[in-house]
Amino acid sequence: xxxxxxxxxxxxxxxxxxxxxxxxxxxxxxxxxxxxxxxxxxxxxxxxxxxxxxxxxxxxxxxxxxxxxxxxxxxxxxxxxxxxxxxxxxxxxxxxxxxxxxxxxxxxxxxxxxxxxxxxxxxxxxxxxxxxxxxxxxxxxxxxxxxxxxxxxxxxxxxxxxxxxxxxxxxxxxxxxxxxxxxxxxxxxxxxxxxxxxxxxxxxxxxxxxx
Numbered sequence: 001x002x003x004x005x006x007x008x009x010x011x012x013x014x015x016x017x018x019x020x021x022x023x024x025x026x027x028x029x030x031x032x033x034x035x036x037x038x039x040x041x042x043x044x045x046x047x048x049x050x051x052x053x054x055x056x057x058x059x060x061x062x063x064x065x066x067x068x069x070x071x072x073x074x075x076x077x078x079x080x081x082x083x084x085x086x087x088x089x090x091x092x093x094x095x096x097x098x099x100x101x102x103x104x105x106x107x108x109x110x111x112x113x114x115x116x117x118x119x120x121x122x123x124x125x126x127x128x129x130x131x132x133x134x135x136x137x138x139x140x141x142x143x144x145x146x147x148x149x150x151x152x153x154x155x156x157x158x159x160x161x162x163x164x165x166x167x168x169x170x171x172x173x174x175x176x177x178x179x180x181x182x183x184x185x186x187x188x189x190x191x192x193x194x195x196x197x198x199x200x201x202x203x204x205x206x207x208x209x210x211x
Contacts, residue, residue, distance in 0.1 A: 019071075019072050019073070020063040020064060020072075020073040020074075020132075021063055021073070021074050021075075021076070022061040022062065022063045022074075022075045022076070022077075022132075023076050023077075024059055024061050024075075024076070024077040024078070025077070025078045025079075025080075026057055026059070026078075026079050026080070027080045027082070028055050028057065028079075028080070028081045028082065028083070029082045029083075030053050030055065030082075030083045030084070030085075031083075031084045032051045032052065032053040032083075032084070032085045032086070033051060033084075033085075033086045033087075033088075034049050034050055034051040034086070034087045034088070034120075035049070035086065035087075035088045035089075035090065036049060036088070036089045036090060036093045036095070037090050037092075037093065038090045038091065038092030038093060038168050038169065038171070039092055039093070039169075039171075040090075040093045040094065041093075041094045042093065042094065042095050042096070042097075043096045043097075044096075044097055044098065045097070045098040045099075045100035045115075046097060046098065046100040046101065046102045046115045046116070046177070047095065047097050047102075047115070047116045047117075047175075048102050048116075048117050049087045049088070049089060049117070049118045049119070049156075050087060050117070050118075050119050050120075051085050051086055051087040051119075051120045051121075051156075052085070052120075052121050052122075052123075053083050053085045053121075053122050053123070054122070054123040054124065054187075055081050055083065055123075055124045055125065055126065055187075056125050057079055057081070057125070057126045057127070058125075058127050058128075058129075059077045059079065059127070059128040059129065059130070059146075060129045060130075061075045061077055061128075061129075061130045061131075062075065062130070062131045062132070063075050063131075063132045063133075064131075064132070064133045064135075069139070070139045071135055071139070071141070072141045072142075073132045073133060073141075073142050073143075074132040074141075074142065074143040074144060074145070074195070075130045075131065075132045075143075075144045075145070075146075075193075076144075076145045076146075077128050077130055077145070077146045077147070077191075078146075078147045078149075079126050079128065079147070079148045079149070080149045080150075081124055081126060081148075081149070081150040081151065081152070082151050083122050083124065083150075083151070083152045083153070083154075084152075084153045084154075085120045085121065085122045085152070085153070085154045085155075085183075086120060086153075086154075086155050086156075086161065087118050087119055087120040087155070087156040087157075087183070088118070088155070088156070088157050088158075088161065089118060089157070089158045089159070089173070090159075090160075090168075090171075091159045091160050091167050091168060091169075091170060091171065092168045092169045092170065092171045093171045093173075094171045094172050095116075095171070095172065095173045095174065095175075096172075096174050097115050097116050097174065097175040097176065097177070098115060098175075098176050098177065099115050099175075099176040099177035100115055100177070101113050101114065101115060101177065102114065102115065102116075102117050103117075111180075112180070113178065113180070114177060114178035114179055114180040115175050115176065115177025115178060115179070116175045116177070116178075116179040116180070117179075117180045117181075117182075118156045118157070118158060118179075118180070118181045118182075119156050119180070119181075119182045119183070120154050120155055120156040120182075120183045120184075121154065121182075121183070121184050121185075121186065122152050122154045122184075122185045122186070122187070123186045123187050124150060124152065124185070124186075124187035124189070125187045125188050125189075126148045126150060126187075126188075126189045126190075127188070127189075127190055127191075127192075128146045128148065128190070128191040128192065128193070129192050130144045130146050130191065130192070130193045130194070131144060131193070131194040131195070132144045132194075132195045133194075133195070142195045143195050144193040144194065144195040145193075146191035146193050147191075148189050148190075148191060150189050152185050154183045154184065154185050155183055156181050156182055156183040157181065158173060158179075158181060
């Protein structure tokens, strides 16, 4: 799990012009694998193959400025998540499992329990809170750009993966109890952005009264 906090931006000011820009970029790349490989001979009362991954990323970025002439301020944030989470019993493994339950039957629904459970889960939260504001007495511009790119490959399988191009030697699989295979992606991805500009002008100076 990764936690990242963004910078709090820059501020520019002056009589002629002000420019402030905040740039943030984060890349997460996680590979989590739980696997029973080809050729393994396994005998047991129960079997759990579990792979879990998670990302927590929070960006907070701001940029503000004030000028008597021109003020331009902005925020750009880019977050990239590249996760692979695999739980697998390979095609060439030899598995013989009894009927014992893995989870406590007193607190687990029957459909969520079993003697063999193969589960993969990815829980990713990517949140951006961004703002750019410019105040000027002539020209003001504020802009905010946020991009979240989340690519997740989450698989739970008995046999070959979805992207396997060939199968090796075949093994065997037997279970006296229920078998549950589950893969899921959860989490939240969002950008909350505010951009604004304010342009004001000083009141003109009235000419002196004539004689």
